[in-house]
Amino acid sequence: MQSSRKIAVAGATGRVGHHTVDALRERGHEVVEISRSNGVDVITGEGLADALTGVEGVVDAATGPSPEQDPATRFFTTAARNLQDAARRADVERIVVVSIIGADAFTGGYGAAKIAHERTMLAGPVPVRVVRAAQFHEFVPQMMEWGAQGDVTYVPKMRTQLVAAQAVGEILARLAADPDAFAAAPTEPPYLEVAGPREENLVEIATLVARQTGLDSRVEPGRNPNDPDADVYESGALLPGPGATLAGPTFRDWLKSEQAASATSGKAS
Numbered sequence: 001m002q003s004s005r006k007i008a009v010a011g012a013t014g015r016v017g018h019h020t021v022d023a024l025r026e027r028g029h030e031v032v033e034i035s036r037s038n039g040v041d042v043i044t045g046e047g048l049a050d051a052l053t054g055v056e057g058v059v060d061a062a063t064g065p066s067p068e069q070d071p072a073t074r075f076f077t078t079a080a081r082n083l084q085d086a087a088r089r090a091d092v093e094r095i096v097v098v099s100i101i102g103a104d105a106f107t108g109g110y111g112a113a114k115i116a117h118e119r120t121m122l123a124g125p126v127p128v129r130v131v132r133a134a135q136f137h138e139f140v141p142q143m144m145e146w147g148a149q150g151d152v153t154y155v156p157k158m159r160t161q162l163v164a165a166q167a168v169g170e171i172l173a174r175l176a177a178d179p180d181a182f183a184a185a186p187t188e189p190p191y192l193e194v195a196g197p198r199e200e201n202l203v204e205i206a207t208l209v210a211r212q213t214g215l216d217s218r219v220e221p222g223r224n225p226n227d228p229d230a231d232v233y234e235s236g237a238l239l240p241g242p243g244a245t246l247a248g249p250t251f252r253d254w255l256k257s258e259q260a261a262s263a264t265s266g267k268a269s
Contacts, residue, residue, distance in 0.1 A: 005177050008032040008055045011062035019169025020059050042079040052090035057176035060097045067110050076117035084124030094182050096175045097121050101132045105237035106229045134195035136165045137254045154222025158202035158233040161195035167247035193244035
């Protein structure tokens with residue numbers, strides 16, 4: 001049985017961070033939740049030294065307030081430098097970083113910011129593994145909200161292999177808490193890809209969501225003519241490689257479980 005370890009999670013209250021926290025605690029590990037609500041700030045560095053005292057591993061799942069390239073890059077690189085510096089001082093043994101499959105295919109935008117994040121982390125003194133994940137299931141409703149225009153919802157013609165945030169959180173927890181699993185991760189380059197069990201077409205998936213949630217809007221493929229990386233979505237660059245870890249559930253099964261949970265919660269209230 002794996003011994004209990006002390007692991008810190010940056011972005012502990014976020015979409016994948018809270019699943020990582022849950023997975024670590026379910027395995028009996030002590031978790032330090034790094035978030036501003038807990039008095040720890042990865043940008044100013046406030047509280048980091050105390051938070052990492054006695055910590056063996058760190059998961060960096062923190063995200064900034066903006067998806068735009070410049071502010072996102074500033075956030076990620078500043079946070080990475082602060083985490084690396086504080087981790088070195090605290091004798092942390094390893095850091096696991098969350099990134100995105102296909103980020104290196106983009107010339108700009110959020111994908112470019114994540115590449116800057118990866119490089120800054122990898123340049124630090126504490127050993128790092130980068131977990132590049134496919135788009136989360138939870139990403140679909142968000143994309144639909146962004147693309148809503150009257151009675152039409154526009155989403156990119158994206159080929160993706162959607163994955164549950166919970167499944168990614170469980171893998172992050174395993175890597176951060178298990179030195180053997182961390183050492184066994186790819187080292188040249190130090191990336192591990194995580195994706196769902198099957199390729200999906202975002203337009204079809206969004207149409208399914210609209211139909212099953214009763215959304216009074218039709219879904220259409222959209223394309224931003226000012227986006228220099230628009231072709232990346234359709235090219236398959238966001239799909240995992242042959243050595244990726246595939247984890248369920250499928251999007252359809254996830255959506256069913258979310259709807260069932262929502263119905264149960266509604267009855268309880």
